[in-house]
Amino acid sequence: MVIRGNIRGNGKQLAQYLVSGEANERVQILDVAGRRQATDAYLHQTLQSMSLTSELTRTSKGLYHAQINPAYREDRSMSDQDWMKAADILGQELGLQEQRRIIVLHQKKGRTHAHVVWERYDHQTGTVISNRFSRLAQDRARKEMERVFEHQQTPHRNKHRPELKETLTNLWHEAETGQDFIRAVHANGYLLAEGVPRHPFMVVDENGRSFDLVRQLKGIRIKEVRARLRNEKLMPEKEAIEIMRQKQDGSSDSSKAEQQRDTDQDKALRTASVFWTNKLETTVESPEVESQKKMKKLADAFIQSGQEMTEKAELENSPEKKKNLAEAYMLNSDELTEQNKKVIADAERQNQFDNDIASKQYIHTKPERNDSKKRRLKFAAQFMANEKELIQPGEEPINKLHQETLRNFIKSEEGMFTQSVLTDEKERHQTVAQQFFDNQELAAELTDEEKLMQKMVLEQKEIRERSRQKKRRRSW
Structure with a gap:
């Protein structure tokens, strides 16, 4: 008997190897943490949990993996209980008898050996069980297994x-x-x-x-x-x-030959029984008959495809289909005409709207500031008060004309500031103001105060003109 074992990690890879049947003729899961005949999924889960306990310690090898391989022909006499007993003996020698374990049997080339995996982490003490002198423990377990199972003793040295x-x-x-x-x-x-x-x-x-x-x-x-x-x-x-x-083992060859002959005889009997059972149901036809059947099938398929194509062409050229196409064409033309009219009307409305917006943008200007309005009203009121004081008896018609022109000017100024001033209105007001100043020149000789007042008006006009020019420059 041969026993080999060592510590390792990566429980996921080990689980895949244990359940893989590629290199093994048969795989049997014997024990998984006390559960007999467990599934592959449960083995994967248990082995990964056993491997992850190494994260609680400094080591990365939280598993002990051993192989128990009896001598040739001695594995045939071992039952499942014997394999369990062998794992108990090895675990006792290694000090892993209280740990979780997994036992899997592999059969390869007619020989059976066991894989045993233990968890090294002790949950009670929170430490990992030592692996020191494991080789000596394996040798002691081998000798004990050979004694218990009455196997041939392995010599310490080869006598020959x-x-x-x-x-x-x-x-x-x-x-x-x-x-x-x-x-x-x-x-x-x-x-x-x-x-x-x-x-x-x-x-x-x-x-x-x-x-x-x-x-x-x-x-x-x-x-x-x-x-x-x-x-x-x-x-x-x-x-x-x-x-x-x-x-x-001379008898092994003869037994294999007998088994081969038995299998050949069984195959022959099964083949003969199947043949005689199906003999009445099957008929043997000559190659000529088979070729005739194939030709007939091809001819039928060709004729059927020709009929389908003819029916399809007739349907395409039928009057009903043409009538349906004409109706669809008329409906589509009407829809297209209505859509074109709608598009033209929408375009005309859009152009008209754009023209209105452009004209409004052309005639609208910004209203003047409120302080400028108040200053103008104050100046006009002061100007009328001075005019009343300077009226002379011989100049009543001229003064009346002057007063009427001034009232018109004041009214036009109030209308200009009460609503949004347009460009045309500004020009009209400027024309009225110009007429007012022209009438002032036609009036009687002005006093010194009137000249001063006229000078102030001219200065205000120049100021407004300069401010207007500045705005133009900024806009440029």
Whole structure:
């Protein structure tokens, strides 16, 4: 019996490997944390939870994974209870007997071995169980399993190893080429096989145990072995071990041959029964009859497709369809005419609206400021008061004309400030004011105060003109 085990992490990858059936002929989930015959999903969940407990500690390897591999033919006598007992023995030696565990059986090439995974984190103490001296614990568990299950005891050392070394060394020196050496080794009951890169050449004895070839050759280095066997094709190590074990167990070949014959007979019987059952239902036809049937099917399909095309063409050229198309055309033309009229009317309304907006924007101007309005009214009132005081008896018609013109001016000024002043109204007011000043010149000679008042009016006019020019410059 062989037992190998070590600590590890990544429970997700390990769960995928345990339930994978690609490299295994059969996979059986034996135990998952006390649950028998659990599902794959439950195994994934449990193993990931066991692996995540390592986050509570400093280590990243919160699992202990071991393989229990009995000797050839001894695995056949082990039941499910025996595998459970073997896991209990190994867990006891490792100090993991109280931890959660998972047991999965793999069958590969007719041999069965067990994978056992334990959780290392102790939930009571909050620490990880140590892995020290696990190799010695594995060896103790192996001996106990061999005693309990009455398996053949594994020798501590190979008794035939000195004889193996002497035989292989003599064959190496006697052979001249690599092919001669391989033939001599096979003639003495051994097999040469291809190993791993670290041990590229292996030799398998009659018991199915493999050894490193270079270590069995006294005084020979690996460089010399590579040089002699570099062009030789060797079988894989596992295949060589399987051949030697089958050779040791002579009855295995005969039993396999019998099983093969039984399976062949069963297949023949099943085939014959199916043939005789379906004989009455099946009829054998000649190739000519089959070809005639195919031609008839093709002709029928061609005729049917021609009829469908003819019916379709008749429907397309029928008067009813033409009438429907004409009606649809008329309806579409009416709709298009109405839409065009509507579009033209909308365009005319839009143009009219745009013209109105443009005219309004042209005639509208900004109203004057309120302080300017008050100043003008104050100036006009003062001007009328002075006019009343300066009226003379001989100049009544002229003064009346002057007063009437001034009233018109004041009325026009009040109308100009009470509403939004338009451009045309401003021009009209300016014309009235100009007439007023012209009439003033036609009046009698003015006094000094009237001249002063006229001068002030002119100054105000110049001020307004200058402000208007400034606004124009700003707008530019």
